[in-house]
Amino acid sequence: MSFISSSTIKHLRIPFSFFLMPVFCIAASQVSSFAWSDYAVLWLVLHVFLYPASNGYNSYYDKDEGSIGGLEKPPPISPDLLYVSLFFDALAILIGVLYFNLTIGILLLIYGLVSKAYSHPAIRLKKYPFASLLVVAIFQGGFTYILCYGALSGYDAQDFGVANVFLMYPALLSTLLLCGSYPMTQIYQHEEDARRGDRTLSLLLGKRGTFIWAMVFFTVAIASFGLYFYYYRELQDFWILQIGLLPVLLYFAYWMSKVWKDPAKADFKHTMRLNMLSAICMIITFTYLTLK
Numbered sequence: 001m002s003f004i005s006s007s008t009i010k011h012l013r014i015p016f017s018f019f020l021m022p023v024f025c026i027a028a029s030q031v032s033s034f035a036w037s038d039y040a041v042l043w044l045v046l047h048v049f050l051y052p053a054s055n056g057y058n059s060y061y062d063k064d065e066g067s068i069g070g071l072e073k074p075p076p077i078s079p080d081l082l083y084v085s086l087f088f089d090a091l092a093i094l095i096g097v098l099y100f101n102l103t104i105g106i107l108l109l110i111y112g113l114v115s116k117a118y119s120h121p122a123i124r125l126k127k128y129p130f131a132s133l134l135v136v137a138i139f140q141g142g143f144t145y146i147l148c149y150g151a152l153s154g155y156d157a158q159d160f161g162v163a164n165v166f167l168m169y170p171a172l173l174s175t176l177l178l179c180g181s182y183p184m185t186q187i188y189q190h191e192e193d194a195r196r197g198d199r200t201l202s203l204l205l206g207k208r209g210t211f212i213w214a215m216v217f218f219t220v221a222i223a224s225f226g227l228y229f230y231y232y233r234e235l236q237d238f239w240i241l242q243i244g245l246l247p248v249l250l251y252f253a254y255w256m257s258k259v260w261k262d263p264a265k266a267d268f269k270h271t272m273r274l275n276m277l278s279a280i281c282m283i284i285t286f287t288y289l290t291l292k
Helices: 006-012 014-030 036-062 080-100 102-119 129-153 165-181 190-196 201-232 235-261 268-291
Strands: none
Touching: 006 036, 006 080, 014 036, 014 129, 014 165, 014 268, 036 080, 036 102, 036 129, 080 102, 102 129, 129 165, 129 201, 165 201, 190 201, 201 235, 235 268
């Protein structure tokens, strides 16, 4: 007899955490030196425990019948999903405190609490288009960047401050990237979100508007990376980033042209392809910059 049901394992969507790895890689690329053991443990904490805990908790309260990120046909929710999600959250926090420091454990706790406010019916930030955008963009973007940078560089509480430009600028850029990508993850869920009463940003913008929104934010974010690399790193790194993201730009333009002709093409399959391509290109590019 299994301690965890097969349905719960699927709803944790551990492979889907791969799509959230780029911010981790961006942060690692900006740390001057770190222990690879720290890198491995932090990766485990985030991608095997923290993110799947959020996925499972979200699924438990959403009870989606249509496609969700990483699951085209989600199975029925099992009662153990809630408890397993909370256990994964606790493991992430415990490892964060014991292996890194109390500050990292507190940041992991805050991330977990905010992710619960996103989907819990008593608060459900998900149904508010701009509140949900800010929560996801800040916490999956800049907040995660600061958490990762702090864990890998050995920063403690006194080192985290808005006056730390070197830390806060790339954190802001990570947030801008999430501002652009987040509505794209909702573009195929309009019918289900409307049925449940969740007025998501993508639903508010419409399918064409979602593409335009993403295009604007990605353009601003990439241009801002150019300024960051020019003033704080090497301009050469900016051109490496351009080359690394070229496949994403080409696929985005190709998919957008298809949606303009047929809105039904804004579907699960194309969304997951963009997510996968974007994650792969970002991970390869920033890992190269880490090893460079």
